[in-house]
Amino acid sequence: MTVEEQVLKIGADAKAASRKLAKLSTRKKNAILEAMAEELDAQRAFIQSENEKDLEAGRAAGLTPAMLDRLELTDARIDSMIKGLRDVAVLNDPVGHEISTWNRPNGLEIHKRRVPIGVIGIIFESRPNVTCDAAALCFKTSNTVILRGGKEAIHSNLAIASAMQKGGEAKGMPANAIQLIPTTDREAVRVMSQMTAYLDLIIPRGGEGLIRAVMEMAHVPVIKHYTGVCHTYVDASANLSMALRISENAKCQRPGVCNAMETLLVHKDIAAEFLPAMGEILEKRHVEMRGDEATCKLIGSAVPATEEDWRTEYVDLILSIRVVDDVNAAVEHINTYGSGHSDAIVSEDDKATVTFLNEVDSATVYVNASTRFTDGAEFGMGAEIGVSTDKLHARGPMGLEELTTYKFVIEGKGQIRE
Amino acid sequence: MTVEEQVLKIGADAKAASRKLAKLSTRKKNAILEAMAEELDAQRAFIQSENEKDLEAGRAAGLTPAMLDRLELTDARIDSMIKGLRDVAVLNDPVGHEISTWNRPNGLEIHKRRVPIGVIGIIFESRPNVTCDAAALCFKTSNTVILRGGKEAIHSNLAIASAMQKGGEAKGMPANAIQLIPTTDREAVRVMSQMTAYLDLIIPRGGEGLIRAVMEMAHVPVIKHYTGVCHTYVDASANLSMALRISENAKCQRPGVCNAMETLLVHKDIAAEFLPAMGEILEKRHVEMRGDEATCKLIGSAVPATEEDWRTEYVDLILSIRVVDDVNAAVEHINTYGSGHSDAIVSEDDKATVTFLNEVDSATVYVNASTRFTDGAEFGMGAEIGVSTDKLHARGPMGLEELTTYKFVIEGKGQIRE
Numbered sequence: 001m002t003v004e005e006q007v008l009k010i011g012a013d014a015k016a017a018s019r020k021l022a023k024l025s026t027r028k029k030n031a032i033l034e035a036m037a038e039e040l041d042a043q044r045a046f047i048q049s050e051n052e053k054d055l056e057a058g059r060a061a062g063l064t065p066a067m068l069d070r071l072e073l074t075d076a077r078i079d080s081m082i083k084g085l086r087d088v089a090v091l092n093d094p095v096g097h098e099i100s101t102w103n104r105p106n107g108l109e110i111h112k113r114r115v116p117i118g119v120i121g122i123i124f125e126s127r128p129n130v131t132c133d134a135a136a137l138c139f140k141t142s143n144t145v146i147l148r149g150g151k152e153a154i155h156s157n158l159a160i161a162s163a164m165q166k167g168g169e170a171k172g173m174p175a176n177a178i179q180l181i182p183t184t185d186r187e188a189v190r191v192m193s194q195m196t197a198y199l200d201l202i203i204p205r206g207g208e209g210l211i212r213a214v215m216e217m218a219h220v221p222v223i224k225h226y227t228g229v230c231h232t233y234v235d236a237s238a239n240l241s242m243a244l245r246i247s248e249n250a251k252c253q254r255p256g257v258c259n260a261m262e263t264l265l266v267h268k269d270i271a272a273e274f275l276p277a278m279g280e281i282l283e284k285r286h287v288e289m290r291g292d293e294a295t296c297k298l299i300g301s302a303v304p305a306t307e308e309d310w311r312t313e314y315v316d317l318i319l320s321i322r323v324v325d326d327v328n329a330a331v332e333h334i335n336t337y338g339s340g341h342s343d344a345i346v347s348e349d350d351k352a353t354v355t356f357l358n359e360v361d362s363a364t365v366y367v368n369a370s371t372r373f374t375d376g377a378e379f380g381m382g383a384e385i386g387v388s389t390d391k392l393h394a395r396g397p398m399g400l401e402e403l404t405t406y407k408f409v410i411e412g413k414g415q416i417r418e
Numbered sequence: 419m420t421v422e423e424q425v426l427k428i429g430a431d432a433k434a435a436s437r438k439l440a441k442l443s444t445r446k447k448n449a450i451l452e453a454m455a456e457e458l459d460a461q462r463a464f465i466q467s468e469n470e471k472d473l474e475a476g477r478a479a480g481l482t483p484a485m486l487d488r489l490e491l492t493d494a495r496i497d498s499m500i501k502g503l504r505d506v507a508v509l510n511d512p513v514g515h516e517i518s519t520w521n522r523p524n525g526l527e528i529h530k531r532r533v534p535i536g537v538i539g540i541i542f543e544s545r546p547n548v549t550c551d552a553a554a555l556c557f558k559t560s561n562t563v564i565l566r567g568g569k570e571a572i573h574s575n576l577a578i579a580s581a582m583q584k585g586g587e588a589k590g591m592p593a594n595a596i597q598l599i600p601t602t603d604r605e606a607v608r609v610m611s612q613m614t615a616y617l618d619l620i621i622p623r624g625g626e627g628l629i630r631a632v633m634e635m636a637h638v639p640v641i642k643h644y645t646g647v648c649h650t651y652v653d654a655s656a657n658l659s660m661a662l663r664i665s666e667n668a669k670c671q672r673p674g675v676c677n678a679m680e681t682l683l684v685h686k687d688i689a690a691e692f693l694p695a696m697g698e699i700l701e702k703r704h705v706e707m708r709g710d711e712a713t714c715k716l717i718g719s720a721v722p723a724t725e726e727d728w729r730t731e732y733v734d735l736i737l738s739i740r741v742v743d744d745v746n747a748a749v750e751h752i753n754t755y756g757s758g759h760s761d762a763i764v765s766e767d768d769k770a771t772v773t774f775l776n777e778v779d780s781a782t783v784y785v786n787a788s789t790r791f792t793d794g795a796e797f798g799m800g801a802e803i804g805v806s807t808d809k810l811h812a813r814g815p816m817g818l819e820e821l822t823t824y825k826f827v828i829e830g831k832g833q834i835r836e
Contacts, residue, residue: 412787
């Protein structure tokens with residue numbers, strides 16, 4: 001079989017399985033998730049020995065320590081996958097929920113009801129725990145899933161998927177409800193992106209290169225989880241000690257994630273008071289600062305920022321800083337250079353706040369809080385498959401509800417259209 | 419300027435205008451819609467003389483009478499556009515609506531709020547009234563719109579768009595809120611489909627060829643309004659006189675539209691009683707019947723159907739008919755050959771009904787009613803931009819709400835993430 005034939009067969013099998021999966025009750029699905037958790041625990045030694053093969057190949061291929069760390073399935077990480085399966089089992093099942101119901105004057109009864117999307121493709125990079133987390137969320141929402149992981153984690157991914165399949169099928173999960181593409185050939189990504197006959201949605205999870213490649217090729221709808229070029233704007237009216245605390249948190253608490261701050265914007269009227277204090281804190285936290293001219297005058301250690309810096313997601317201890325004339329200039333900067341992810345204003349002035357919250361065109365906008373809160377768990381959604389920077393279907397953190405669509409179910413008594 | 423430069427400029431202008439448009443109040447938008455209606459009325463003679471140019475060119479090019487009819491802007495059609503603008507003004511504005519609000523244990527207040535999508539592209543074919551209808555719905559939802567109509571209606575489209583611009587701008591509509599691509603070069607469609615920097619969504623409205631072409635090229639998200647291969651399944655338990663009435667209505671009341679029935683499925687146990695009576699009615703209505711073997715035995719005038727017939731949207735007085743073993747076979751047929759638009763069961767048996775409504779994977783599923791009701795106005799949505807056969811973002815009739823997205827607005831008191 002060619003790669004194309006192989007992937008198309010996986011697609012056809014997933015579509016056939018999705019009709020069977022749609023018939024499982026919530027109780028049944030939860031029992032299957034528990035069985036998967038138990039099987040993952042039972043196969044811990046096997047999963048770790050398969051993971052060791054990936055780690056060995058990774059060391060031989062010269063992966064960086066950070067990449068090897070992402071790849072490694074420690075006991076704690078396997079525990080966390082097992083806990084994740086049990087957490088998802090406890091969450092409310094959105095499938096079947098009546099979003100709304102109304103009657104028409106002619107007596108028709110219209111029900112708008114949540115249903116699974118169908119078949120979801122997840123294309124991801126190195127972290128093998130995505131296999132488990134993403135499959136669990138798709139399964140709970142009665143979607144069949146086709147997983148495509150990075151080649152450096154192929155043995156780990158196959159081991160995790162096969163444990164989930166074995167545990168799940170023993171409890172009545174339809175065969176092919178969860179499938180992992182076994183080939184590491186990149187042609188498989190092209191075929192997946194274009195097989196509109198079988199796939200209803202692709203969610204790419206990984207770096208910008210991966211997402212862009214999928215988007216260029218895709219005929220299947222894609223929900224993108226792009227970069228987070230997140231901003232904090234400190235208004236002239238801000239409580240400055242609050243602004244220092246929020247900015248430090250947004251940049252330093254976990255710099256390698258998409259909701260960390262990459263650019264700090266400061267109103268010109270408080271720049272002379274605020275920036276030297278901010279600079280001192282950031283220096284202590286070993287943050288490299290790249291500023292505009294006004295910033296460089298106020299913070300000695302700051303180096304000049306380039307046009308490219310304003311667009312860059314550093315995911316590192318680096319920060320761009322710019323002094324702006326007012327809230328309108330801040331909004332303009334964010335809508336020009338940002339990525340529509342998460343942006344915050346620190347302000348005690350209602351007018352500036354309302355302008356910022358209304359006019360910044362991002363999935364999540366904050367007043368007086370750290371952008372680090374953009375996250376399914378922090379929002380109380382229980383779990384998330386990612387944070388969408390798209391505007392269609394789902395925007396911001398995507399939980400279980402966002403993995404469903406709806407259908408209209410209409411009950412009549414013989415009505416015909418006049 | 420090349421076509422590409424011209425379209426990219428229109429895109430950039432639309433994006434700039436969308437920030438201004440987002441600031442208009444509902445009251446202001448409604449006043450602008452009224453001003454557009456008045457200007458359309460004032461320019462009636464000019465619009466009709468421009469329309470005459472298109473009609474003349476169409477006659478010279480040998481367009482069919484049906485195509486010329488679709489193109490013509492009679493007084494009644496202009497009245498209907500004017501009424502459409504006033505109807506949209508009266509509808510509730512979804513923008514700004516709080517979908518939900520909740521508090522987190524750390525005191526953060528989360529608001530999920532409806533906002534415009536941004537810039538919407540509408541690519542359509544011959545009927546010039548789409549210019550007015552689509553622009554009105556996008557404007558009411560604070561989206562700027564880029565319209566691209568068929569070349570055979572270019573003079574009519576330009577005249578309508580310019581009347582709406584003139585009327586609207588006199589009342590404070592931002593320039594470039596409504597734009598029509600003035601060139602008929604097909605290259606413009608490619609540029610639109612790929613300008614992800616400016617366009618948030620494309621809705622193609624027209625034949626399958628147009629939609630497929632846009633989908634193949636597009637990097638911008640597309641919501642498709644594909645074919646309607648709609649089914650009616652008559653169960654063994656059906657009230658047969660109701661089944662005759664519903665089937666006749668679904669096929670004959672307006673055969674040229676997407677929610678008309680194209681295939682009739684009949685349970686084998688009642689085929690001998692039902693089909694001869696159905697055949698008689700359809701003969702009287704001049705419907706050509708194409709059936710499987712069992713059908714051809716029961717209806718003398720039916721000709722054999724080919725595999726291709728089951729997949730065909732006739733939008734004409736032609737009907738495919740098949741006898742099936744039971745509701746499961748009906749579901750299987752619909753999920754294999756249908757287009758996920760609208761499908762109905764006629765049944766008095768709860769078990770068969772529930773199976774059908776749950777398992778048919780279509781935007782709208784009916785029990786004991788005609789598929790002809792799939793329509794924004796019939797659903798009580800007030801207006802519709804079309805009927806989505808996609809599963810993401812919007813499914814089924816799309817009204818004003820479906821032309822919006824949401825953002826999360828989060829109010830804090832200095833919270834940082836621990």
